[in-house]
Amino acid sequence: MPVTETLADQAYRQIRTAIATGELASGEKVTERGMAERLAISPTPVREALRRLELDGLIERIGPRTVLVAAIRDAAIDDLAEVEVGLRGLVARFAARHASADQLDALDEILDRADDLLILVKERRRQGQPTDRHLTALLDAMQEFNDAVNACAHNPVLVRMLEQSRVFSRPRRRELLLRRVAQDDTFGLERYTSHRALVRALRAGDSAAAERIAIEDSQGGLAALREGS
Amino acid sequence: MPVTETLADQAYRQIRTAIATGELASGEKVTERGMAERLAISPTPVREALRRLELDGLIERIGPRTVLVAAIRDAAIDDLAEVEVGLRGLVARFAARHASADQLDALDEILDRADDLLILVKERRRQGQPTDRHLTALLDAMQEFNDAVNACAHNPVLVRMLEQSRVFSRPRRRELLLRRVAQDDTFGLERYTSHRALVRALRAGDSAAAERIAIEDSQGGLAALREGS
DNA sequence: ATGGTCAAATTTGGATGCAACTGTTGACTC
């Protein structure tokens, strides 16, 4: 992660969230100048952002001079989710082969922290105290775990593909996850057991098992998320 | 495919092939200005090209102001090949679900043409006539088949990922394939039988079978290619 | 000789301007 975020990066994220939230409607046409004025920057970084969004499939070039927000059907989102599952399996397979001892220890450390947080959340919930703050910390830890697994794969291109497959669903997924965890005590716990199992498979260098666990975990997570919506 | 290729596109392709051919050595540092002067264009399109190459993993940012050609170890190329196999399986899975009748007919039509070409090549070879021209036509047909299958998947993002996984190996792969086919009569034939089987699975809408066939075919093709090198 | 510090030169990110091309609208003809 670059410490200094360029204007192009900001424009990329802002336009992406604008599309995700529906602020920019599907089919609406997007111009460099218009976006530049809206974001109060020059067209140069906007062009770069639009190029990246185009590669992500979030905007489409209908003609050489007309760019518009891609019409993302729900079916396409489901398709990308399926791609994500497959990629996660691949990542796990690579991680089983390439993870270093330090990285594996870091994974366990993250899960330890997550366990502590989970216990804390349950405690506070029993006492009727607010848990929002700790729940977000828990989600952050899960995110951190995912990133750490990705790092274990030692395959930047693959990790980038995984990120790309999540571009569509990420914004609303975190929100769903937060609500789901807040409702259901056992939701997070179930997932952690599979996380532990994944780390064990990684330690054993068992790429087939790691792939299987990662795929099942991803599928299960997506299914549970879909139920909750 | 844009009818008019922008300077940025040209710069992207030129730099990419320069890296592939070793003209730009691994670890060599790349600057916008230097590349711009070398290609006789302004730095603006070069910047865009470097951004895309960075996303492809062909160049690396070592610092905020230092960009150099990524050191691609053979292991990394093998890793990407493995990713490619997985992605091909995913593409086949999607194609089985989303392919239209017209697209399926087009697939068979391409294979028919390829069969004719293969017969022609064998004929000419028996008579001691040169086959280069027809062999390249055969490879073009195989490429066309691949593209057509990708189109069947109706998942542009996934197809882009597949393309990305091939960035490293594509230049030398075609050359290897050409040599291999020229040597071995049965090489192409074996692959076509699996291609026919793939189309059958796609017609049946059997996504599991399609995925399996595509994976086995990719693995087999890569293995055979590796032998030949 | 080695390590740290400082300054100059190089480099990138961003802004602005211009030319070429495209999409559109309106008028004119059949």
Next chain:
DNA sequence: GAGTCAACAGTTGCATCCAAATTTGACCAT
């Protein structure tokens, strides 16, 4: 009234320019 062509507005692509930040090299002190 429908189709076609031309003019116009708008947009993109590229070049040039500028400022901020970083890399690099030299110089000094230890």
